[in-house]
Amino acid sequence: xxxxxxxxxxLVAGILIVAAVLIVALSTAVAGxxxxxxxxxxxxxxxTAAVTTVAPSVTTTSVASGKGxxxxxxxxxxxxxxxxxxxxxxxxxxxxxxxxxHSFWIDQTAYEKSAxxxxxxxxxxxxxxxxxxxxxxxxxxRAVAKQACKNCHPxxxxxxxxxxxxxxxxxxxxxxxKAAFKPLCxxxxxxxxxxxxxxxxxxxxxxxxxxxxxxxxxGCHADFWANYNDYYHGAAYKTGAGDAxxxxxxxxxxxxxxxxxxxxxxxxxxxxxxxxCGTPGCxxxxxxxxxxxxxxxxxxxxISAENxxxxxxxxxxxx
Amino acid sequence: MFAIILAQVNIWLDVVFTTVYVIMLxxxxxHFLASIPVGRFRKKWILKQWPEHDEPxxxxxxxxxxxxxxxxxxxLGFTGLAIRFPFIDGGRTTLRYVHYVAMxxxxxxxxxxxxxxxxxxxxxxxxxxxxxxxxxxxPGVLLYYSFISNSKPHTDKYNVMQKAAYLMFALFMLLQxxxxxxxxxxxxxxxxxxxxxxxxxxxxxxxMTGGLAMxxxxxxxLHYALTWMFIILTTxxxxxxxxxxxxxxxxxxGFGEHHEAEDxxxxxxxxxxxx
Numbered sequence: 001x002x003x004x005x006x007x008x009x010x011l012v013a014g015i016l017i018v019a020a021v022l023i024v025a026l027s028t029a030v031a032g033x034x035x036x037x038x039x040x041x042x043x044x045x046x047x048t049a050a051v052t053t054v055a056p057s058v059t060t061t062s063v064a065s066g067k068g069x070x071x072x073x074x075x076x077x078x079x080x081x082x083x084x085x086x087x088x089x090x091x092x093x094x095x096x097x098x099x100x101x102h103s104f105w106i107d108q109t110a111y112e113k114s115a116x117x118x119x120x121x122x123x124x125x126x127x128x129x130x131x132x133x134x135x136x137x138x139x140x141x142r143a144v145a146k147q148a149c150k151n152c153h154p155x156x157x158x159x160x161x162x163x164x165x166x167x168x169x170x171x172x173x174x175x176x177x178k179a180a181f182k183p184l185c186x187x188x189x190x191x192x193x194x195x196x197x198x199x200x201x202x203x204x205x206x207x208x209x210x211x212x213x214x215x216x217x218x219g220c221h222a223d224f225w226a227n228y229n230d231y232y233h234g235a236a237y238k239t240g241a242g243d244a245x246x247x248x249x250x251x252x253x254x255x256x257x258x259x260x261x262x263x264x265x266x267x268x269x270x271x272x273x274x275x276x277c278g279t280p281g282c283x284x285x286x287x288x289x290x291x292x293x294x295x296x297x298x299x300x301x302x303i304s305a306e307n308x309x310x311x312x313x314x315x316x317x318x319x
Numbered sequence: 320m321f322a323i324i325l326a327q328v329n330i331w332l333d334v335v336f337t338t339v340y341v342i343m344l345x346x347x348x349x350h351f352l353a354s355i356p357v358g359r360f361r362k363k364w365i366l367k368q369w370p371e372h373d374e375p376x377x378x379x380x381x382x383x384x385x386x387x388x389x390x391x392x393x394x395l396g397f398t399g400l401a402i403r404f405p406f407i408d409g410g411r412t413t414l415r416y417v418h419y420v421a422m423x424x425x426x427x428x429x430x431x432x433x434x435x436x437x438x439x440x441x442x443x444x445x446x447x448x449x450x451x452x453x454x455x456x457x458p459g460v461l462l463y464y465s466f467i468s469n470s471k472p473h474t475d476k477y478n479v480m481q482k483a484a485y486l487m488f489a490l491f492m493l494l495q496x497x498x499x500x501x502x503x504x505x506x507x508x509x510x511x512x513x514x515x516x517x518x519x520x521x522x523x524x525x526x527m528t529g530g531l532a533m534x535x536x537x538x539x540x541l542h543y544a545l546t547w548m549f550i551i552l553t554t555x556x557x558x559x560x561x562x563x564x565x566x567x568x569x570x571x572x573g574f575g576e577h578h579e580a581e582d583x584x585x586x587x588x589x590x591x592x593x594x
Contacts, residue, residue: 235405313338
């Protein structure tokens with residue numbers, strides 16, 4: 001074998017060895033990165049699961065406080081809103097959903113004037129403190145954000161958990177098949193533009209007028225919103241009367257119960273006293289005779305239709 | 320005893336009064352049309368033979384008081400119904416305040432008219448007093464208005480139905496003031512530190528109905544029913560003023576012609592022509 005031929009074979013072998021080493025090294029690097037990502041994902045899902053349980057762990061309390069520190073590596077900054085607002089501050093930020101586009105723009109000015117204006121994004125979007133892009137498969141980021149309220153408002157969350165809107169069944173009760181459609185905190189209270197209520201009469205007035213948005217939307221209680229039209233309550237409320245009752249004035253706020261429930265303030269046995277009709281500032285001292293008016297509040301059309309004179313005219317007019 | 324079914328009572332009030340009013344709106348034009356075949360329409364609207372009066376012009380003060388009552392009672396009726404049947408955006412607070420202001424003006428005007436009727440130099444309470452003579456003339460007046468007779472008995476400045484209507488207005492106004500005042504549950508009268516509801520109802524109706532809230536509910540029902548009575552009476556009053564004696568109606572609002580009684584007996588021209 002000539003020396004030149006030997007040299008060429010050594011050169012090829014050397015190249016193959018270097019290539020093999022490079023391939024092994026790259027494979028190792030990729031595998032290592034995947035393992036690391038899996039590890040982070042595992043911690044992330046554990047953290048999310050933790051904050052969605054009734055009793056949050058110590059770790060998640062600090063995570064979800066809105067002012068706490070993430071002890072893990074993350075890509076997006078969590079101490080302020082600037083990282084998120086790089087993209088979400090752009091009014092043109094939309095995501096195509098079928099034939100429609102959905103805006104993901106956050107009006108930072110409005111947000112900072114809201115009740116949570118000092119809370120950082122990851123205070124509610126607790127599952128977004130780590131990586132971009134968002135919306136990995138299996139994440140219900142909306143549900144996480146809509147329930148994150150409980151980390152700062154545990155009393156209200158407990159009250160909600162005892163009412164008809166609670167997802168988890170009460171002890172001794174079977175799971176509600178409609179649980180997936182029940183409202184979370186954010187479904188009623190909104191999100192980025194929540195008004196300040198404390199020492200803010202204008203904010204209180206504004207929220208007082210939001211019965212339709214909170215309770216009477218299509219898919220929720222649109223039927224009860226439509227038939228809330230008696231003289232002094234519903235019809236007056238719909239013209240913006242500040243002294244007419246909102247849904248929660250009678251039905252209660254977080255522990256909302258069906259009127260058939262004996263504990264409900266709107267149960268026929270509980271309408272007087274300081275409940276519903278007897279709410280302070282309304283009809284103090286309302287007795288059972290007085291509360292006999294209550295069926296009018298959601299049943300004016302029905303009671304009217306049952307009136308013999310109305311029935312006569314309806315039959316004459318062929319209605 | 321007083322455990323009324325508030326929901327049904329409210330619906331009954333709406334239905335009964337609305338039905339009565341609609342029927343009245345149908346009957347009044349028919350009544351007007353009925354004046355054509357009996358010749359009363361021609362005498363009044365074509366031959367201009369309107370009733371004669373003992374007094375040339377109504378005095379200025381009653382005219383002014385009448386005008387003020389008209390305006391304020393229209394405001395009260397409109398705001399009252401808009402409070403019960405809300406249709407104006409922005410709530411009812413403004414409506415309530417307008418209602419209260421009109422209520423104060425009407426109350427003062429009412430007592431002003433009482434002063435004029437009983438204590439002024441031109442006191443005219445006798446013109447409104449129902450006498451036996453009036454009561455005896457009732458069948459004749461009813462026959463006249465139902466077109467069975469063309470002769471209206473003349474007893475006084477006002478006939479028996481006018482007197483009865485004006486006295487009902489006065490009585491209803493007094494009742495309406497009292498029950499409207501009794502609806503004020505959230506305002507405390509200074510110095511005596513009690514709400515008008517408690518002051519007017521707390522000592523008699525509240526114990527009978529089982530509580531102040533129920534007593535106020537009763538007052539609200541009465542207040543609403545009286546509102547309808549005013550609407551019905553006023554509609555008839557306007558109809559008869561316009562169809563029976565348009566010159567004096569115009570005169571009452573400052574657009575009248577001078578009418579002197581020719582025979583001094585205050586007989587109507589129709590009655591005179593019938594003779």
